Amino acid sequence: xxxxxxxxxxxxxxxxxxxxxxxxxxxxxxxxxxxxxxxxxxxxxxxxxxxxxxxxxxxxxxxxxxxxxxxxxxxxxxxxxxxxxxxxxxxxxxxxxxxxxxxxxxxxxxxxxxxxxxxxxxxxxxxxxxxxxxxxxxxxxxxxxxxxxxxxxxxxxxxxxxxxxxxxxxxxxxxxxxxxxxxxxxxxxxxxxxxxxxxxxxxxxxxxxxxxxxxxx
Amino acid sequence: xxxxxxxxxxxxxxxxxxxxxxxxxxxxxxxxxxxxxxxxxxxxxxxxxxxxxxxxxxxxxxxxxxxxxxxxxxxxxxxxxxxxxxxxxxxxxxxxxxxxxxxxxxxxxxxxxxxxxxxxxxxxxxxxxxxxxxxxxxxxxxxxxxxxxxxxxxxxxxxxxxxxxxxxxxxxxxxxxxxxxxxxxxxxxxxxxxxxxxxxxxxxxxxxxxxxxxxxx
DNA sequence: ATTATTTTTTAGACTAGCCTAAATTTTTAT
DNA sequence: ATAAAAATTTAGGCTAGTCTAAAAAATAAT
Numbered sequence: 001x002x003x004x005x006x007x008x009x010x011x012x013x014x015x016x017x018x019x020x021x022x023x024x025x026x027x028x029x030x031x032x033x034x035x036x037x038x039x040x041x042x043x044x045x046x047x048x049x050x051x052x053x054x055x056x057x058x059x060x061x062x063x064x065x066x067x068x069x070x071x072x073x074x075x076x077x078x079x080x081x082x083x084x085x086x087x088x089x090x091x092x093x094x095x096x097x098x099x100x101x102x103x104x105x106x107x108x109x110x111x112x113x114x115x116x117x118x119x120x121x122x123x124x125x126x127x128x129x130x131x132x133x134x135x136x137x138x139x140x141x142x143x144x145x146x147x148x149x150x151x152x153x154x155x156x157x158x159x160x161x162x163x164x165x166x167x168x169x170x171x172x173x174x175x176x177x178x179x180x181x182x183x184x185x186x187x188x189x190x191x192x193x194x195x196x197x198x199x200x201x202x203x204x205x206x207x208x209x210x211x212x213x214x215x216x217x
Numbered sequence: 218x219x220x221x222x223x224x225x226x227x228x229x230x231x232x233x234x235x236x237x238x239x240x241x242x243x244x245x246x247x248x249x250x251x252x253x254x255x256x257x258x259x260x261x262x263x264x265x266x267x268x269x270x271x272x273x274x275x276x277x278x279x280x281x282x283x284x285x286x287x288x289x290x291x292x293x294x295x296x297x298x299x300x301x302x303x304x305x306x307x308x309x310x311x312x313x314x315x316x317x318x319x320x321x322x323x324x325x326x327x328x329x330x331x332x333x334x335x336x337x338x339x340x341x342x343x344x345x346x347x348x349x350x351x352x353x354x355x356x357x358x359x360x361x362x363x364x365x366x367x368x369x370x371x372x373x374x375x376x377x378x379x380x381x382x383x384x385x386x387x388x389x390x391x392x393x394x395x396x397x398x399x400x401x402x403x404x405x406x407x408x409x410x411x412x413x414x415x416x417x418x419x420x421x422x423x424x425x426x427x428x429x430x431x432x433x434x
Numbered sequence: 435a436t437t438a439t440t441t442t443t444t445a446g447a448c449t450a451g452c453c454t455a456a457a458t459t460t461t462t463a464t
Numbered sequence: 465a466t467a468a469a470a471a472t473t474t475a476g477g478c479t480a481g482t483c484t485a486a487a488a489a490a491t492a493a494t
Contacts, residue, residue, distance in 0.1 A: 026442060041443055046480090054477055058489060060440060061491065089331040106319045112432050114306040222451065243472060258473055263450090275459055377464050379485060439492070448483075458473070464466085 004105045007074050009033065009043050010052055014071035023047070023060030025082050072136040078104040079125035079132075080115050082162075086126040087119060093177075094125040094168030127168075128159025128178035129213070144217075146182065146194065147210040154183040155215030167212055175199045176213055220267070221322045224291050226250065227269055230280050231283055231288035240277030247265040263344075289353040296342035296349075297332050299379075303343040304336060310394075311385035316351050345376025345395035345431070361434075363399065363411065364427040371400040372432030392416040393430055401407045 005051045016024045030037045048055040054069030063071070081103040085096040097120065102206070113134065116122075123139065124130055130137040143158040157180045160171055175198050176182060185195040185202065192207040219227065229249045233241045243261070247254045265272040269284035280288070285311040298320040330351065333339075340356065341347055350356040360375040374397045377388055385396040391417050393399060402419065409424040 003480080027440095035481090036483065037442065038484080042481075076350055083420075085328075086442080089328070091331065095327075099323070099328055102323045102325075103320075106316070108316050108319075110312075111302075111306070111316055114308065118306055220450080242476060252451090255454080255474080259451075290493095418439065435494100437492100439494075440488100442488080444487070445485085446483100447485105448481100450480090451478100452479070453473070454476090455477080456473100458471100460469100460471070462467100462469070463467085 001107065002050070002070060005043070006050075006052075007017045007070070007105060009040075009047060010063070010071045010181075012073070013047075013053060013061060013073050014068060017063050017068075022054075025060050029061070059208050060103040069136045072132045072138060074104050075111055075138075076132040076134075076136070077106070079129060080112060080119065080122070082125045082127075083122050083131070084115060086124075092168075092172070093162075094165040094172065096126065097163050097165070103195060110182060113154070116139055124159075124178070125162075126206040128157070130145050130161065141214075142216055143214040145211045146184065146215050147207060147212040148213060150216070151184055151186045153217065154181055155217050156181055158216050159214045161214075164212075167209065170209070170214070174205075175201070176201060182213070182215060218324065219267070219287060219354040222260070222268075223269075224287070224322055226257075226264060227280070227284055227288045228277060228291050230264075230270060231285060231292070231356065234280050234285075240273075241281050242277050246278070275306040286353045289349045289355060291321050293351075293353070294323070294329055294347060294357075297329060297336065297339070299342045299344070300336050300339050300348070301332060304339075309385075309389070310379075310387065311382040314380050314382070341352060341376075341395070342379075344379040345374070346379065358431075359433055360431040362428045363401065363413070363432050364409070364424060366401045366434070368401055368403045368434060370434065371398055371405050372434050373398055374430060376431045378429040378431075381429075384426065386427070388430070391416070391422075392421060399430070399432060 005071060009029070013024050016028055016032065026037050026040050029044075030040045033040065044055050044061055047053045047067070048061075051064055052070060053061045053063050055061050067214055075209055078100045081100040082096045083100060085091040091099075116134070122131055130139040132142055146155065149155055157176060157178050159178055160168065160176070162168070166214065171177065181199060183197040184196055186196055188204075194205050194207070194210050196203060196205060222340075226246070229246055230241050233245055233249065237317055243254050243257050246257045250257065261270065261272050261278055264270045264284070265278075268281055269287060270278045270280050272278050295317045298317045299313045302308040302316060303310055308316075333351070339348055345357040347358055358375060363372065366372055374393060374395050376395055377385065377393070379385070388394065397415060400414040404411055405421075411422050411424070411427050413420060413422060
């Protein structure tokens, strides 16, 4: 059974593997884990010995089937708990990430099964991210950052990145939540900010924000 | 903020303080923590430095106001989560202890407040134990082990000790659950087993079991 | 193609929490 | 009252996870 720390590393490596199909680099892991490269090297050796990743010195890391399965279970737990917190305990969507970071490490298969059932087997979490099923199967969402849409086109908001509370508060305020239609009216060349329409209202959003809004065309 | 381990030690010391009004001994702590006396001495020093306990070498340990408050918050969380698991997730009462041992360490005051509200501000957990309120106030239950009742008298079951799954399964089977009336028909001198009546049925229970059933006269 | 820079790994050290073995203090028994 | 036994503490060592500083390898630049 992996430790809390091992689970967090696996999650990070899984996410880094998803974006960018190359091997994952030590410094990339160090960055997202807010730790130093030397610490990452140590952990890499441990995870490698447990066959969660394959590792070649100075080259990088690839996640194994077993490692992916482990990571997906942690992600499943995280997203189910987030759903619980919002749907049942009436948390706002910007308040749940930190708490779910703790809850995702609770060890009990039957707990997660019962929680899933209690929630009515949800398929997405409050930020629109797909919830892996009990076999670790996850729907591959077809979507792109709002920024990638061509001017004049509309999209449906599928998901938003969940870890920044301030971003989520802002998105909530402007009504940019999953399910909503958003129209890209135009791009400003200078700073790549976007002119958009949500809920019949026109507004300008920065490039940074646009990159965190995921839409389907 | 105390670590998981520190919280577990504090809980143990709190419980040991409650029974027996003396100072708590190193070996007593070692026993309930399933650890060695040397390890306990180390931890005692740490908890003492943080003013959760007062400590005199070779004499023993007393819990401070601050330590008691900390322990009561962990107990509050444990009992609220147990209530959640049984009431909402439909766990049996003998399956929740281990999971609550993990959940009790989740750090978020607002989570516990919202959980409490979600559960309708329960005052006792599924085993009949009182749940401390958000200020750490706990109802002092008036009760005694069934074993202490005089022959011929009846009592209402208030609570049962929660940590042994097999005991709980057995108590459930014979109907000895909180709220029920139990009558002590007689004691067997030889092995101190008890003849009792629950649900109109007569049965014999061992001394060990009787000690774990807490009744009010 | 050789030097400079960046990335990664190794070496050595630290804290938390645990252990065993030995020393010390307290308690019990004679 | 002193010896024996039990309880407790100290000393030293272990693993997990982290760090800094230095060494080694890979990449980029001249």
